[in-house]
Amino acid sequence: MPQDARSAPEPVAVTLSVNGETHSVEIPPSATLLDVLRERLHLTGSKKGCDQGQCGACTVLIDGRRVNSCLQLAVMNDGREITTIEGIGTPEHLHPLQAAFVTHDAFQCGYCTPGQICSAVGMLDEGHAHGPEEIRELMSGNLCRCGAYTNIVEAIEEVRRAREAPTLKAPTLEAAE
Amino acid sequence: MMNFSYTRATTVGDAIEAVAGDPHARFIAGGTNLVDLMKYDVERPGRLVDITRLPLKDIEDTAEGGLKIGALVPNSDLAYDTRIERDYPLLASAILAGASAQLRNAATTGGNLLQRTRCYYFYDAGVPCNKREPGSGCPAKTGVNRIHAILGASDSCIATHPSDMCVALAALGATVHVEGPDGARTISFEDFHRLPGDSPEKDNTLAHGEMVTAVELPAPRFGKKHTYLKLRDRLSYAFALVSVAAAVELDGDVVGEARIALGGVAHKPWRVPEAEALLKGKLPSSSAFEEAADRLLKGAAGHGENDFKIELARRAVVRALFQAAAGTPQVQSSKIVN
Known part of the structure; x- marks a missing residue:
């Protein structure tokens, strides 16, 4: 299959707004939002359970709406407002x-x-x-x-x-x- | 997941041109099924064209008294739209019977039509599947087939279409608006999805590069006389073993017009106009509903583990028609069957 022989596309620059902070990252288009949150931004509160949208452990809010971050491509969320559990409350001020x-x-x-x-x-x-x-x-x-x-x-x-x-x-x- | 190149479309025309010109390109919107399938190596697009920022997010009134739903309207927004809740409660109910709240927030109207089967063998890239690799075979026919088709299947494929929303759209007689490299056209809902035949790799009648831009509903009817009855292995967040979208219009005491569509039983929402016509002029009764159910299920065949679906579907149709005729639709947050 010709599509198997393709070389990896160049990383793309993406600006993610997470819990009110702006982060500029270069990521492959295939990176999920969950993986970028956990592995690049070190926001490990969002959990990888099934990685298939079936368990909800990765749930975050995008522009205020709850979604499964494991099924979101990070590149598609450029400029959107993302809220993770780290942005919901703090140990001193619980939600x-x-x-x-x-x-x-x-x-x-x-x-x-x-x-x-x-x-x-x-x-x-x-x-x-x-x-x-x-x-x-x-x-x-x-x-x-x-x-x-x-x-x-x-x-x-x-x-x-x-x-x-x-x-x-x-x-x-x-x-x- | 295979890597791929990514572009974000700013107009419908640009998106169509980008996909039509590249056989390995695909549109992506909510991504709730496509991204999942890419992780399983079932879908291997070389390029994704992001259409999420296109202006296809409105629900507009039509001159015919119906609604035109933009392809990018999220499933949750559609289900809770006040016009849908008031005039098309069958559609709202079917949407809320499907998936989870998170998935409904991300999934789009167009994407719901285009979701692929949840056949276990289709999802397992390590085994043959005629839908995934044409000509490789169908292990489901003699394998684990509890969730598989009892109607309209072929030697090549016994997969089912997994959507709940589409079952309601079939019953309501919706129309699909598409645009492609050769222009725009409309497809009646019954002609949008197809039976597997010899080419189960084709779920629907879209050509490569054609995009669903809207789904149109005809003027509302049936009032509260509808139901979406979904039977599954757990009470929520599971695909249907059998589902029934039913709507009834009474003419005095007798049935004037009836609509029945089944989900979870075939490669497309299953509707048989002759079965609906049998109800015309009849008093709502077990015998009338059973006769319609038997006609709807004519030719049904199981494959071993799913034999039970034939009787389950028959009983579900009768129950759903009673619910619809009485104006007591199934409540999706309560699993008590009325």
Whole structure:
């Protein structure tokens, strides 16, 4: 096949905006966003689980929308605003979802957690989840091999209710301790 | 993944010219299936032409009272569009029955039509597959074929088309707008995808270099009398073993017009107008729905592990027609079957 004999194309220059910082990298067109985030920008919060779009561990937000970064070519995201788990909260200032995952014990090994949280951030912004049943359906793209689903749904539901009724206390780090 | 060269198109014409002039070039938009297949070495494009920045992202009203959906409208935006939710709830429901929220955010309308089969053998570059390597054989016929076709298959290929959205589009009688090096044309939905025959490597009737630019819906009908019933091995985020898009228009107590399309059973969404015509003038009843189901499934044949699909499809059609006629469509976030 002639296409097998082709030489590798030259790397291309791409500007990625990740968590508010601009990064200029030279990458092969075949590099996925997940690999560039982890291997070039050393943002290893986004996890490589299946690398096929089936597990959701690599979930990030692109222009505010949750997507599987393993199925995104980095070159196609030149100029887009990318948010990873590193841009969601910090150990000193947890995002309410992060605090809720702690208080509800919503993980065991933690490998799926960054993807779960990025996905939940995206889902709550989408505004189509109105209770546990819809949370389960709309989070079905995030697998948890430890089986923490019950607590994951409870954590997300608590934050969802707090957002709907601001008088309810949103989860905080203090609550986690 | 094989390396490839990359260009970003700024106009539809440039994109078509770039792909039409290079037999190894492909369009890329959402990439949710193409990138996956490239990782498996099933797709090996020499060049990708990125069409994601083309102005094909609007949903416009048509003069006929329908909607024209730009090829780059993401699946999620389409499903939650207020006009789609109000006037084409069958389409919204089918989209939300498919994939995951992340994939629906990335996947496009045009790309959904062009996704390829999830046949295990097609995905495994280490084994023969007539769809991947014409003439190499079809291990699925005597292999693991639980998910495979029961209708319209050939000696060459028993793969199914995996889309949920397309099953609804078939039932609704959509039209596909395409542009290519020889100009623009429209293709009726039933003629867009094809049966495998002797050339299963061709999923559809597009020529190389032709791009889907829009999908057009006719003026809305059927109101709430529709359903998308999807049966699968787990409750969410799995391809259909059998799915049914059904819509019914009642004329008094009897059926005026009915539409039934099946997913997960053939190389394309399966629709048989004669089966729909059998319902005309009939009271909604088990016997009428079973008769239509039997006509729809006429000639169905299993390959061993998927024999169960024939009876499953028959029962699903009857259940779906009852749901549609009663105006109690299947809710996709609740898996309770009404």
